[in-house]
Amino acid sequence: MLKPSATLGVSYLASRLAAWVLAGLMVAPALQAASEVSGADLEPLLEHISAAGTVEGEFRQQKMLQDMESSLDSRGSFTFSADSGLQWRVEEPISTQLHVTAEGMVQTQGGTEVLRLDAAEAPLAVTVSQILLAVFAGDYQTLEAHFELAAHGDTDGWTLILVPETEVIARVVQRITVEGGDYLTGLLLEEANGDSTRVQLHSTSSR
Amino acid sequence: MFNDVRGRRSAVVWALLLGACVVFLTMRFSEGRVFDTSILALLPDSQHDPVAELATITVQDRFASQALFLVGSPKGSKTDPGPIADEFAGQLRASGAFSGVTTELDPEVQSRLADLYRPYRYQLLTAEVRRHLSVGDPKPLVDEALRQIVSPGGSPRAVSLPEDPLNLLGHWLRNLQPRGGIQATGSGLVVESDDYRYRVVMAAFDGSPFGMDRQQAVLAAVARASAVLDSTGGEIVLLRSGVVFHAAAGAEQAKSEISTIGAGSLLAIALLLLWHFRAVASLVLPLVSIGTGMLLALAVSLAFFGQIHIVTLAFGAGLVGVSIDYSLHYLCYRRQFGGNALTEILPGIALGLMSSVLAYAAQAFTPFPGLQQMALFSATGLVGAWVTVVLWFPLVGARSTPASQATPLGQGLRRLAQARTLLAAVLGVLVLLAAIGLPQLRFHDDLRALSSSPPDLLAQEEKVRALSRASGGAQFLLVQGQEAQQVLEAEEAVRQELDGLVADGHLESYQAISQFIPSVRRQQHNLELVQTQLASGDVLPEFFALLGASSTTAQRSQARIQAQPRGWLAPDAAEAAPVHELVPHLWLGQVDDNTVASVISLGAMGAASVPEQLAGIAAGQSGVRYIDRAAEISGLLTGYRETVTQWLLLAYGIVVLLLACRYRGSTWRVVGPALAATLMTFGLLALFGQVMNLFNLLAALLILGVGLDMGIFSRESRHRSHAWEAITLSAITSALAFGLLALSDTPVLHHFGITVLPGIFLTWFLAFVAGSGSLATENTTTEVLIRGSRKA
Numbered sequence: 001m002l003k004p005s006a007t008l009g010v011s012y013l014a015s016r017l018a019a020w021v022l023a024g025l026m027v028a029p030a031l032q033a034a035s036e037v038s039g040a041d042l043e044p045l046l047e048h049i050s051a052a053g054t055v056e057g058e059f060r061q062q063k064m065l066q067d068m069e070s071s072l073d074s075r076g077s078f079t080f081s082a083d084s085g086l087q088w089r090v091e092e093p094i095s096t097q098l099h100v101t102a103e104g105m106v107q108t109q110g111g112t113e114v115l116r117l118d119a120a121e122a123p124l125a126v127t128v129s130q131i132l133l134a135v136f137a138g139d140y141q142t143l144e145a146h147f148e149l150a151a152h153g154d155t156d157g158w159t160l161i162l163v164p165e166t167e168v169i170a171r172v173v174q175r176i177t178v179e180g181g182d183y184l185t186g187l188l189l190e191e192a193n194g195d196s197t198r199v200q201l202h203s204t205s206s207r
Numbered sequence: 208m209f210n211d212v213r214g215r216r217s218a219v220v221w222a223l224l225l226g227a228c229v230v231f232l233t234m235r236f237s238e239g240r241v242f243d244t245s246i247l248a249l250l251p252d253s254q255h256d257p258v259a260e261l262a263t264i265t266v267q268d269r270f271a272s273q274a275l276f277l278v279g280s281p282k283g284s285k286t287d288p289g290p291i292a293d294e295f296a297g298q299l300r301a302s303g304a305f306s307g308v309t310t311e312l313d314p315e316v317q318s319r320l321a322d323l324y325r326p327y328r329y330q331l332l333t334a335e336v337r338r339h340l341s342v343g344d345p346k347p348l349v350d351e352a353l354r355q356i357v358s359p360g361g362s363p364r365a366v367s368l369p370e371d372p373l374n375l376l377g378h379w380l381r382n383l384q385p386r387g388g389i390q391a392t393g394s395g396l397v398v399e400s401d402d403y404r405y406r407v408v409m410a411a412f413d414g415s416p417f418g419m420d421r422q423q424a425v426l427a428a429v430a431r432a433s434a435v436l437d438s439t440g441g442e443i444v445l446l447r448s449g450v451v452f453h454a455a456a457g458a459e460q461a462k463s464e465i466s467t468i469g470a471g472s473l474l475a476i477a478l479l480l481l482w483h484f485r486a487v488a489s490l491v492l493p494l495v496s497i498g499t500g501m502l503l504a505l506a507v508s509l510a511f512f513g514q515i516h517i518v519t520l521a522f523g524a525g526l527v528g529v530s531i532d533y534s535l536h537y538l539c540y541r542r543q544f545g546g547n548a549l550t551e552i553l554p555g556i557a558l559g560l561m562s563s564v565l566a567y568a569a570q571a572f573t574p575f576p577g578l579q580q581m582a583l584f585s586a587t588g589l590v591g592a593w594v595t596v597v598l599w600f601p602l603v604g605a606r607s608t609p610a611s612q613a614t615p616l617g618q619g620l621r622r623l624a625q626a627r628t629l630l631a632a633v634l635g636v637l638v639l640l641a642a643i644g645l646p647q648l649r650f651h652d653d654l655r656a657l658s659s660s661p662p663d664l665l666a667q668e669e670k671v672r673a674l675s676r677a678s679g680g681a682q683f684l685l686v687q688g689q690e691a692q693q694v695l696e697a698e699e700a701v702r703q704e705l706d707g708l709v710a711d712g713h714l715e716s717y718q719a720i721s722q723f724i725p726s727v728r729r730q731q732h733n734l735e736l737v738q739t740q741l742a743s744g745d746v747l748p749e750f751f752a753l754l755g756a757s758s759t760t761a762q763r764s765q766a767r768i769q770a771q772p773r774g775w776l777a778p779d780a781a782e783a784a785p786v787h788e789l790v791p792h793l794w795l796g797q798v799d800d801n802t803v804a805s806v807i808s809l810g811a812m813g814a815a816s817v818p819e820q821l822a823g824i825a826a827g828q829s830g831v832r833y834i835d836r837a838a839e840i841s842g843l844l845t846g847y848r849e850t851v852t853q854w855l856l857l858a859y860g861i862v863v864l865l866l867a868c869r870y871r872g873s874t875w876r877v878v879g880p881a882l883a884a885t886l887m888t889f890g891l892l893a894l895f896g897q898v899m900n901l902f903n904l905l906a907a908l909l910i911l912g913v914g915l916d917m918g919i920f921s922r923e924s925r926h927r928s929h930a931w932e933a934i935t936l937s938a939i940t941s942a943l944a945f946g947l948l949a950l951s952d953t954p955v956l957h958h959f960g961i962t963v964l965p966g967i968f969l970t971w972f973l974a975f976v977a978g979s980g981s982l983a984t985e986n987t988t989t990e991v992l993i994r995g996s997r998k999a
Binding site for chain 2: 061063065066067068069070072073074088090093094096098107109114115167193195
């Protein structure tokens with residue numbers, strides 16, 4: 001199914017650093033206010049996603065960075081379950097794994113832990129992890145706490161647009177677009193500095 | 208001595224002068240900022256070193272004018288502390304007591320910081336990045352850069368990929384962020400304990416936390432804002448930290464104790480005087496004398512020093528005990544004999560005043576501002592009280608007739624004098640006990656022993672400190688050099704050793720300007736390293752190839768690094784302003800014509816040996832000094848105490864010389880009781896385990912003042928009963944006025960009181976046992992006869 005939140009996740013953990021780093025770079029363009037959709041409209045969509053228990057699949061990611069003439073591509077596989085969180089395995093061009101849980105994130109490479117962000121060190125990373133998992137789990141309330149939500153479509157094909165409401169997040173992320181039908185199928189992260197990341201998800205099995 | 212006309216004219220002049228004092232004080236009090244409460248204000252400026260002084264002030268101002276609040280709820284609870292914290296912060300802002308209230312990082316400063324560093328990104332390397340590059344192993348850096356790109360999201364970059372392929376700027380900026388403690392999140396600043404999560408509210412105010420006006424404004428604002436917590440049913444807790452709260456608590460306590468203890472003792476003195484003299488005039492006259500003394504002392508001290516310290520005021524409260532003596536002698540003499548009492552007692556009280564004033568004047572020449580203030584206050588207070596007795600008292604009730612009956616006090620004293628043998632035995636035991644105690648006398652000059660913060664406030668402070676991992680600012684390294692680059696290079700050398708302490712867990716953290724702006728030498732070295740490793744060779748081409756980017760991108764990136772213009776970031780450049788805004792206490796800059804200085808602030812220390820290690824590190828690097836303000840102040844208190852001891856001895860010396868002119872061989876009878884009583888007091892206090900400090904010694908100066916009066920008057924009056932009545936009343940009033948401070952919870956006041964109380968009692972006891980022989984046999988008739996014969 002989908003994998004939007006990982007994108008979110010890392011970029012938010014980044015945004016913790018961002019407190020220092022990023023703010024300067026990005027003048028957030030004014031966003032057109034997304035038409036707000038009531039919880040009553042959104043919840044069926046999210047419930048629809050969350051109906052599936054464990055989801056596995058493959059993904060392709062295209063990253064468009066400013067000052068680069070072509071996209072940077074990578075691919076890999078993922079597994080999500082409500083119990084054990086999200087496993088995001090990049091296979092090309094290098095091999096690295098990210099495990100996202102409600103407690104934070106751990107990144108490994110070649111079996112070695114290279115990054116750990118937990119509540120004590122990086123509370124924002126935990127927030128990000130929770131947002132990420134909330135998308136998978138269809139947790140409308142968690143999402144609404146951080147974003148203004150807008151949705152259209154029906155359960156066969158729908159689009160959900162998340163615009164950050166808190167300033168710290170808005171300094172990093174301009175907008176996140178999540179697409180899906182029975183499963184999540186795509187994710188577009190537009191960063192405030194003009195970079196963007198598109199992830200296509202192809203779920204191969206669900207239990 | 209004074210004829211009526213001259214006397215009246217002088218009395219009027221005195222009244223006019225006091226009127227001027229009232230006008231001045233009224234104006235001064237309406238301006239505010241009359242009282243100072245910082246113990247530090249009593250001490251001389253640190254070590255006669257203007258640079259260290261400036262550094263201390265800069266660092267302390269940074270911490271002293273801030274308050275930190277944690278608004279928290281238990282981790283399991285459904286209540287989010289966020290909205291409450293925001294409302295609390297909003298109320299603080301609206302109060303106007305604070306110049307700034309924040310609940311999140313200021314994005315403006317951060318963005319300006321990123322702008323500042325961007326052009327210099329190839330020459331700003333963290334220790335870790337430099338290590339990888341200098342050993343020619345950039346692979347960990349390449350891997351990390353790749354991971355960030357292929358991981359979903361990845362860190363947003365401060366500059367584009369070709370402009371900074373290995374994200375050197377990202378490493379640099381991330382490294383500047385403090386670790387642990389307070390964290391920035393999407394919803395604001397947070398900090399967590401094991402069982403609570405807190406939102407952080409930081410507030411800064413203008414002005415000194417020791418100014419009472421500022422304290423009151425801050426406390427009132429916090430009290431009003433705390434009301435927002437009331438609606439939460441006790442689930443939300445508020446922790447506060449800041450010098451201002453401790454200063455306010457200390458000042459409040461001292462103030463309320465001076466007023467309650469002061470009012471209590473004044474009432475007791477009033478009852479005592481009424482009981483003894485049985486006339487309202489005898490109550491009013493001493494009060495007028497004391498009051499005018501205080502009036503003059505306050506006015507002169509304020510005019511001279513600008514502000515009065517609360518400890519001076521406490522010391523001044525003791526002055527009541529000394530300054531009332533002149534009135535008492537006047538009244539006791541008049542009660543017994545009537546007539547012109549002044550003429551009879553004038554030699555005695557003039558000598559008493561002169562010796563006391565000289566003793567206090569000696570203090571004024573010490574280099575300690577606190578002592579100078581107390582000396583001026585005491586001397587002018589005594590002069591004021593004395594002048595009132597001399598100029599005003601003869602105008603009132605001069606025609607009163609001698610009392611025919613002996614007073615209950617006089618009878619009591621006579622009976623007591625008849626039991627002198629027993630008293631002498633008691634005294635002997637006391638002397639013995641004191642002699643045993645005296646060798647055990649110990650001094651402890653720790654500043655913390657003088658802090659009177661309530662335990663609850665201290666507990667909050669400690670908790671907030673531990674959670675936020677903030678440093679108190681009392682310890683730091685001072686780095687000096689002839690120019691900025693020398694200072695930065697010295698910092699970089701010393702930081703290597705500090706890093707060792709941090710790695711060992713001995714030091715929580717440190718902050719130095721060279722972490723934000725490296726020396727030019729290091730920037731040059733870094734740039735060479737980056738150009739050697741990355742501008743040519745395979746590292747970047749392979750990196751871009753892995754990402755599927757074209758080889759021209761790699762070439763462009765390498766050419767960009769090679770062509771980096773040579774220009775260096777410097778702390779004194781105008782562009783460095785964002786750094787100084789962020790860490791304003793680190794860079795002192797040009798402090799005089801040939802000195803540039805900076806401060807390395809230090810976090811919490813993990814072991815008692817760390818200060819010593821730090822001092823050792825500083826000693827090993829020229830231009831670097833370890834400054835420990837707390838230890839320094841304790842050292843100053845020690846110096847202060849030693850100075851007071853010397854001046855105490857000198858004061859006794861002056862007094863002995865002066866009195867020897869009049870009393871010759873029997874001078875010791877006059878000075879002896881005060882001196883012996885002081886030694887006995889110290890011995891007895893030591894015996895009971897009391898540890899002494901500066902303030903016990905200051906009390907010894909008061910014992911000298913009161914004790915001398917006793918000695919002089921008993922001598923001058925040839926130990927007649929009116930004199931013993933006056934002396935006894937004086938001892939009791941002194942004990943009441945000042946000794947009651949022993950009950951105080953403010954350490955400074957407590958130490959004063961606990962010394963003065965036994966000191967004055969023992970002085971009286973000694974003088975009485977030694978000099979009351981004639982009292983036992985004296986009666987009123989012989990007294991009148993003697994008086995008659997002297998007149999003739």
